Amino acid sequence: MKIAFSHLLVGFLWLLHWLPLPVLRAFGWLLGRLLYIFGRERREVALINLRLCFPEKTEAEREDLARRNFVAFSRAVIDRTLGWWASKERLERIIRITGVEHLKDPAGRPIILLSPHFVGLDAGATRISMHIVGCSVYSNQKNPVFNKLLYDGRMRFNDAVLLSRQDGMRKIVKAMKAGHQFYYLPDMDFGPKESIFVPFFGVQAATIPGVARLVRLTGAKVVACITRQVPDGYEVEIMPPWENFPGESVEGDTEFINRFIESQILRMPEQYFWLHKRFKTRPPGEQRYYK
Numbered sequence: 001m002k003i004a005f006s007h008l009l010v011g012f013l014w015l016l017h018w019l020p021l022p023v024l025r026a027f028g029w030l031l032g033r034l035l036y037i038f039g040r041e042r043r044e045v046a047l048i049n050l051r052l053c054f055p056e057k058t059e060a061e062r063e064d065l066a067r068r069n070f071v072a073f074s075r076a077v078i079d080r081t082l083g084w085w086a087s088k089e090r091l092e093r094i095i096r097i098t099g100v101e102h103l104k105d106p107a108g109r110p111i112i113l114l115s116p117h118f119v120g121l122d123a124g125a126t127r128i129s130m131h132i133v134g135c136s137v138y139s140n141q142k143n144p145v146f147n148k149l150l151y152d153g154r155m156r157f158n159d160a161v162l163l164s165r166q167d168g169m170r171k172i173v174k175a176m177k178a179g180h181q182f183y184y185l186p187d188m189d190f191g192p193k194e195s196i197f198v199p200f201f202g203v204q205a206a207t208i209p210g211v212a213r214l215v216r217l218t219g220a221k222v223v224a225c226i227t228r229q230v231p232d233g234y235e236v237e238i239m240p241p242w243e244n245f246p247g248e249s250v251e252g253d254t255e256f257i258n259r260f261i262e263s264q265i266l267r268m269p270e271q272y273f274w275l276h277k278r279f280k281t282r283p284p285g286e287q288r289y290y291k
Contacts, residue, residue, distance in 0.1 A: 028075030099238030
């Protein structure tokens with residue numbers, strides 16, 4: 001029964017991709033407002049995150065930001081139907097990209113594509129996959145129907161190298177040295193194992209120092225990829241490679257990355273992934289923020 005329902009849901013999602021973008025966006029707006037009203041647990045997570053990161057704002061301002069965040073997130077979820085099934089030509093019109101020249105290093109060095117958790121990151125990854133054959137970490141889903149949908153979506157435009165989180169650093173380094181750009185999401189709390197605590201908006205956050213370590217192992221250049229959701233689609237900005245990186249320490253480099261992410265969040269705070277328990281892991285002796 002569960003598998004049959006999953007197939008019906010995928011069929012419904014497939015029908016959505018034929019709709020014009022304004023209709024999809026209207027549907028996403030409605031879904032976002034409903035999720036904000038009825039998704040009490042995630043609403044509280046978002047508000048806790050916003051209180052920690054924006055203590056200077058009023059509670060009314062944070063609630064308004066959270067509502068807009070739910071809408072942006074829901075629109076991105078609905079828009080994923082386009083990435084799975086829309087034609088390449090339509091996607092190129094909807095997802096515009098600048099800085100493509102930075103996706104490859106003239107000297108042939110590996111590249112880490114740093115993509116923080118903004119709602120448009122999947123749209124950005126789809127557009128980037130039209131230009132390079134990269135590698136990234138993929139988490140298998142328990143539901144086989146959705147697992148196949150997500151996996152096939154990642155592989156739609158090329159034979160990308162998808163690695164499990166359990167594969168560890170060695171396979172990532174091997175893929176990078178074979179010429180695959182590594183699409184890396186640096187800003188989630190995966191627990192205390194292999195993490196270090198560095199400030200994020202002034203709050204100590206458990207952060208895996210993967211970028212700093214990979215750069216030291218491979219000599220890779222770091223290229224930031226920021227995808228902004230706009231009324232008529234998405235804009236993917238591929239920034240120039242970072243200079244003077246890495247620095248003197250892994251801790252300092254990881255803190256630099258968090259400061260960079262903060263600067264990008266301030267450009268579009270409603271589009272960051274505030275629904276994640278970013279501060280779940282606490283330093284010894286600190287109280288928990290989430291229930």
